[in-house]
Amino acid sequence: MSNTLLEVKRLKKHFAINNGLFKDKSYVKAVDNVSFSVMKGETFGIVGESGCGKSTTGRTILRLNELTSGEVLFDGQDISTLSYEDMRKARRKLQMVFQDPYASLNPKKTIRQILTEPLRVHGLFTKKEREEKAAEIIEIVGLHVSHLDRYPHEFSGGQRQRIGIARAVILQPDLIIADEPVSALDVSIQSQVINLLLRLQMDFNLTYIFISHDLGVVKHITDRVAVMYLGRIVELAKTEDLYDQPMHPYTQALLSAEPIRHPDQKRDRIILKGDVPSPVSPPSGCTFHTRCVSCMEICKTEIPLLEIMEDGRSVACHLYNKM
Amino acid sequence: MKEGIQLSTLKPLLEIRNLDVSFRTQDSSLRIVHGLNLTLAQGETIGIVGESGSGKSVTSLAIMGLLPKPTGFISNGEILLDGRKISDLKEKEMRELRGNDISMIFQEPMTSLNPVFTIGDQLSEPLKRHKKMSRKERRTRIIDMLRTLGISRPEKIIDEYPHQLSGGMRQRIMISLAMLGEPKLLIADEPTTALDVTIQAQILDLIRTINKQKNTSVMLITHDLGVVAEICDKVAVMYAGEIVEYTDVRTLFDKPLHPYTQGLIASMPNMNERKGELYSIAGNVPRPTDLPKGCHFSTRCMYAMDCCHEEAPPTTSNGCHSVRCWLHVDQPEGHSVEIEEEKNVQYAVRS
Ligand SMILES: Nc1ncnc2c1ncn2[C@@H]1O[C@H](COP(=O)(O)OP(=O)(O)OP(=O)(O)O)[C@@H](O)[C@H]1O
Ligand SMILES: Nc1ncnc2c1ncn2[C@@H]1O[C@H](COP(=O)(O)OP(=O)(O)OP(=O)(O)O)[C@@H](O)[C@H]1O
Ligand code: SF4
Ligand SMILES: [Mg+2]
Ligand SMILES: [Mg+2]
Numbered sequence: 001m002s003n004t005l006l007e008v009k010r011l012k013k014h015f016a017i018n019n020g021l022f023k024d025k026s027y028v029k030a031v032d033n034v035s036f037s038v039m040k041g042e043t044f045g046i047v048g049e050s051g052c053g054k055s056t057t058g059r060t061i062l063r064l065n066e067l068t069s070g071e072v073l074f075d076g077q078d079i080s081t082l083s084y085e086d087m088r089k090a091r092r093k094l095q096m097v098f099q100d101p102y103a104s105l106n107p108k109k110t111i112r113q114i115l116t117e118p119l120r121v122h123g124l125f126t127k128k129e130r131e132e133k134a135a136e137i138i139e140i141v142g143l144h145v146s147h148l149d150r151y152p153h154e155f156s157g158g159q160r161q162r163i164g165i166a167r168a169v170i171l172q173p174d175l176i177i178a179d180e181p182v183s184a185l186d187v188s189i190q191s192q193v194i195n196l197l198l199r200l201q202m203d204f205n206l207t208y209i210f211i212s213h214d215l216g217v218v219k220h221i222t223d224r225v226a227v228m229y230l231g232r233i234v235e236l237a238k239t240e241d242l243y244d245q246p247m248h249p250y251t252q253a254l255l256s257a258e259p260i261r262h263p264d265q266k267r268d269r270i271i272l273k274g275d276v277p278s279p280v281s282p283p284s285g286c287t288f289h290t291r292c293v294s295c296m297e298i299c300k301t302e303i304p305l306l307e308i309m310e311d312g313r314s315v316a317c318h319l320y321n322k323m
Numbered sequence: 324m325k326e327g328i329q330l331s332t333l334k335p336l337l338e339i340r341n342l343d344v345s346f347r348t349q350d351s352s353l354r355i356v357h358g359l360n361l362t363l364a365q366g367e368t369i370g371i372v373g374e375s376g377s378g379k380s381v382t383s384l385a386i387m388g389l390l391p392k393p394t395g396f397i398s399n400g401e402i403l404l405d406g407r408k409i410s411d412l413k414e415k416e417m418r419e420l421r422g423n424d425i426s427m428i429f430q431e432p433m434t435s436l437n438p439v440f441t442i443g444d445q446l447s448e449p450l451k452r453h454k455k456m457s458r459k460e461r462r463t464r465i466i467d468m469l470r471t472l473g474i475s476r477p478e479k480i481i482d483e484y485p486h487q488l489s490g491g492m493r494q495r496i497m498i499s500l501a502m503l504g505e506p507k508l509l510i511a512d513e514p515t516t517a518l519d520v521t522i523q524a525q526i527l528d529l530i531r532t533i534n535k536q537k538n539t540s541v542m543l544i545t546h547d548l549g550v551v552a553e554i555c556d557k558v559a560v561m562y563a564g565e566i567v568e569y570t571d572v573r574t575l576f577d578k579p580l581h582p583y584t585q586g587l588i589a590s591m592p593n594m595n596e597r598k599g600e601l602y603s604i605a606g607n608v609p610r611p612t613d614l615p616k617g618c619h620f621s622t623r624c625m626y627a628m629d630c631c632h633e634e635a636p637p638t639t640s641n642g643c644h645s646v647r648c649w650l651h652v653d654q655p656e657g658h659s660v661e662i663e664e665e666k667n668v669q670y671a672v673r674s
Contacts (some may be wrong), residue, residue: 046508049519049520049521049522050490051520064353110324114328129585133476141489156608157608158607159607176478180462186373186374186375186546186608187546187547187548187587187590187591188374188586188587188590188603188604188608189607190590191590191592191601191602191603192602192603192604192605194592195600195601195603198600207334213519213520215520216591216593217592218598219592220592220593220595220598220601221598225325239597240597253521254520254521255525257520257521257524258520258522258548258549259520259527259549259552259553260549260553261549261552261591261593261594262552262576263552263572263573263576264370264573265552267553269524269528270522271521271528272521272524272525273473275489275491275492278490
């Protein structure tokens with residue numbers, strides 16, 4: 001019944017890095033063969049540790065980086081092959097909210113300019129109507145019309161993030177990719193912004209891709225979650241299922257590492273050894289095998305595929321390989 | 324975790340009494356930290372929680388004698404270590420203390436290691452300064468420490484440079500650096516904030532082990548209540564430069580008294596129904612330049628009464644739980660305020 005808004009197929013983004021004049025180029029496989037689809041109206045989470053490719057996935061979908069290979073179908077249309085101009089037009093429906101509320105707003109522009117610009121660029125409405133829209137949206141995100149003539153530096157982090165969200169929502173997009181939208185904010189401000197995102201989703205029928213390394217926030221806000229490790233999705237499931245019963249050994253370790261909520265809560269922790277390997281020379285086979293407590297021989301040589309289980313969840317791990 | 328810590332029964336290692344820290348501005352000075360009282364016994368762990376800008380790092384710098392000179396200074400109160408006043412020591416005496424009795428792990432592991440020296444060079448410093456050891460003994464000692472802290476290939480890492488290591492490894496190097504001097508007190512300022520949860524779990528585990536095995540007292544600064552629940556015996560909640568609540572960890576989670584602490588705990592996503600509206604504290608943290616008259620939290624507090632906007636609440640305490648809020652003062656009238664304030668000072672001196 002639910003219909004697909006976005007379909008990402010075998011997406012790859014490899015960055016070339018130079019090793020100096022005489023050496024060969026090597027590649028960071030930031031996103032390596034990632035496939036998933038996002039349903040209309042849902043919140044799709046992407047979690048994983050720093051450097052696993054969450055932001056690159058988001059940016060590549062929006063073609064803020066060019067993709068290495070793969071397809072991105074938005075409302076059935078392949079946007080990975082659109083011309084620059086057509087892609088610019090398509091972005092009206094696909095917006096992004098960034099992590100850093102300080103860096104993502106132009107310091108020289110007033111809030112009014114920041115909010116009306118996307119409408120102007122897309123040639124929408126008359127000047128007067130655009131101003132009305134700005135006045136309307138600023139109130140919706142919990143600020144005041146009198147704020148419109150101020151500059152970004154006059155606002156706190158949480159207020160700036162509200163402005164960033166207003167700028168994305170003013171175009172009435174279908175999909176918003178929110179990359180760590182609350183990570184830079186204080187705890188008491190985080191909950192205000194999360195509430196805003198939840199409310200806007202209801203009011204404007206938005207679909208979100210919510211990127212975060214904060215497992216608590218992701219659990220609260222998402223419907224389904226993809227867990228990434230070294231550029232690949234290792235597990236994808238409904239949020240409740242994933243948190244109740246993680247299947248991939250990495251997901252299990254990740255969830256168990258979350259700080260406890262109360263001093264009396266007992267810790268049943270899987271402490272992972274070592275650090276995440278370099279994405280330039282990822283381990284052979286299952287890229288998690290160097291840190292996995294259940295590692296078998298096959299894991300060292302063969303890449304496990306993301307297999308769909310009977311209950312609709314997907315796991316990329318030889319432990320669950322149907323032979 | 325020790326059971327039902329009485330805030331005043333153990334012999335104190337660190338005592339902070341009525342501490343004010345100020346920064347000089349062009350024509351006057353601005354008070355950033357105000358009226359801080361706390362004590363830490365040998366082997367205890369205390370968490371300092373609070374939002375960005377609440378004065379956590381400034382407090383730790385004051386203890387370490389590392390306030391930026393000449394702008395930052397202690398404008399009132401004192402700090403004692405093992406009964407000895409350390410808040411007015413000469414720079415030379417303070418240097419003696421640092422790395423010996425007190426060590427600190429800073430918020431930014433990247434910026435606090437020197438990029439041009441090897442790990443071994445940097446880790447030799449605390450050993451050179453305080454202990455008579457041969458070069459070879461030092462090397463062995465460092466390798467042992469690195470191994471204890473879960474660094475694989477320590478014989479190799481010792482000759483590498485900071486940029487060759489990951490963030491988690493650098494943070495472990497910082498902990499090695501802090502621990503080599505065998506300090507009585509370890510101050511860790513957001514030691515895991517820049518790290519991933521799986522690495523955070525490793526580092527917290529490590530700090531817990533050090534505390535247990537060496538009986539090192541730990542002051543852990545964080546904005547994450549979960550981290551506090553993990554390893555602290557007691558906790559001080561800071562808001563806009565003041566400690567607003569101070570008690571043992573269980574009491575804080577079970578019976579928070581200050582409206583700010585209550586709000587913080589209630590807004591943890593895990594405390595709320597999934598997809599539902601999160602409890603949230605309205606408004607923003609005031610800047611130190613425009614603190615409200617009266618209670619610093621009064622602009623955001625859902626219980627604020629007239630007196631809250633007029634006058635700063637005193638800290639009241641029952642000996643193991645103290646709170647700075649008018650709701651917990653019996654008679655919010657003029658005269659009793661002074662008495663309460665006096666009691667508070669005595670409490671600090673006694674403990
Ligand atoms: N422009 C670039 N050039 C080269 N490498 C890059 C570039 N952008 C990202 N990378 C690399 O790609 C990998 C994935 O990075 P990405 O920013 O997507 O991670 P992330 O999951 O968003 O991490 P974080 O949680 O730290 O934001 C990393 O190894 C990163 O260093
Ligand atoms: N060198 C300085 N000169 C002037 N003001 C300063 C200086 N250092 C800190 N401050 C001010 O002191 C206040 C407290 O800062 P502090 O660094 O202690 O906050 P914090 O609680 O550690 O915050 P965070 O969680 O962001 O690390 C802030 O308002 C800050 O602007
Ligand atoms: S003193 Fe008043 S304003 Fe301050 S926290 Fe207590 S009730 Fe709220
Ligand atoms: Mg990112
Ligand atoms: Mg700090």
